[in-house]
Amino acid sequence: MIEPLTVYTLPNCMQCTMTTRALDAANLPYTVIDLTTDARATDLIHQFGYTTAPIVITRAVxxxxxxxxxxxxxxxxRDHPALTDK
Incomplete structure (x- = not known):
């Protein structure tokens, strides 16, 4: 099972919109965090060294x-046998 992803976004960001649409189409769960309203998230993203949105964070990548x-x-x-409970 794939754990939810975190997508850090900015308002009116075309790449952010395209990313969330692609995640929706792939039926992947995610949480959106708006970088303009969450200063702690902004600090975290800067620590990772990213300067453009969206930033997608998973457990592995x-x-x-x-x-x-x-x-x-x-x-x-998502459905790989080694990652499922089956």
């Missing part, structure tokens, strides 16, 4: 920008 290939890989892993 973190990236910024719209990365449909990474979303597809996570979606493909």
């Amino acid at each position: 973190t990236w910024s920008g719209f990365q449909p290939d990474r979303i597809a890989k996570i979606a493909a892993l």
